Amino acid sequence: MPPGRSPQADASKAPLQAQCGAPSSPKAWHPRKELIQTASGSCIRSGHLLFVGGLDGWDPRQRPEAGDIRVQVRHVLDTLKGILEGAGSSMQHVLKVQMTVADPDTNLPALNQVYVEYFPDPPPVRSFSGAKASRMGRDGLLCQLSCMAYVD
């Protein structure tokens, strides 16, 4: 048994757990990993956090034409909304967004115009990485997005 894993060490951690309200509360937060499948797609739940994976702006199985950045970001955010609501959360609960955007110098302003319609105030924090259109993993793909949200 590695140091820090002995029963004594666990006992000494009890006050810290109590501080977070964990043992006493019926809604105690217990991190774990649970796959949640919805009609729009799947995500992972751990405690009160949801993790939604790389949602692509275009999937040839769903739409014949790739479309421009507006079409793609709308598709991503509609899918995200469906997944979150299917998992008991919502767009209002989104905490953090990470995007990969093809040619952001060209595409970011148009992306923002659509993006801003989807999140009520305060919007989630966001960061992005840019890439050439040829480095997105598939021709025609212009954006990919992942996020963390909370769920009651």
Next chain:
Amino acid sequence: MERRKALKRLGLLPLAGAATSSDDAKDGRQPGKVDWRPRKQLIRKSWTGGTNNPSAVAPANGKPPASVLSGCLRSGHLLFMSGIGGWYPDRRAEPGDIQVQVRSALDIMKEVLEEAGSSMANVLKVHMTVVEPNQHLPALNEAYRGYFPDPPPVRSYTGCGADQMGRAGILVQIDCIAYVD
């Protein structure tokens, strides 16, 4: 009821647990004494839309633009921070080299964390987007070292060309997740 729904949609009603937390702060009670509930609390706005500058303030007059993102949010004991750019024209005339830009971004990060009651020591995870990392990473690390006390946060990065950062001159964007008591 309809009004309440409308307010809720606009995010004007406190989310579950938010009121308890501020009452606690007033009483000086330990926040740990209440049930921990995840929620979404705005720590710092960002008025610069897609340029991600958490340090920018709202314009003195006129309607601020619709904010695309928040600078910093708190949920439970976690802080989430937007990507902080290494250069904003309203902070500095010249973009500067990678070391100037890393220091600038980490100074903003430190300021926002401390404003939120956290610190650089509580940062758990850092993600960076770096222009031409083969060329810039050694110098970046030199400036980065020293900002985070031991143990430093986990870190990952994505590299790209200088023309893939969303605007000219910017060499790095850094975001983080931190712990807050």
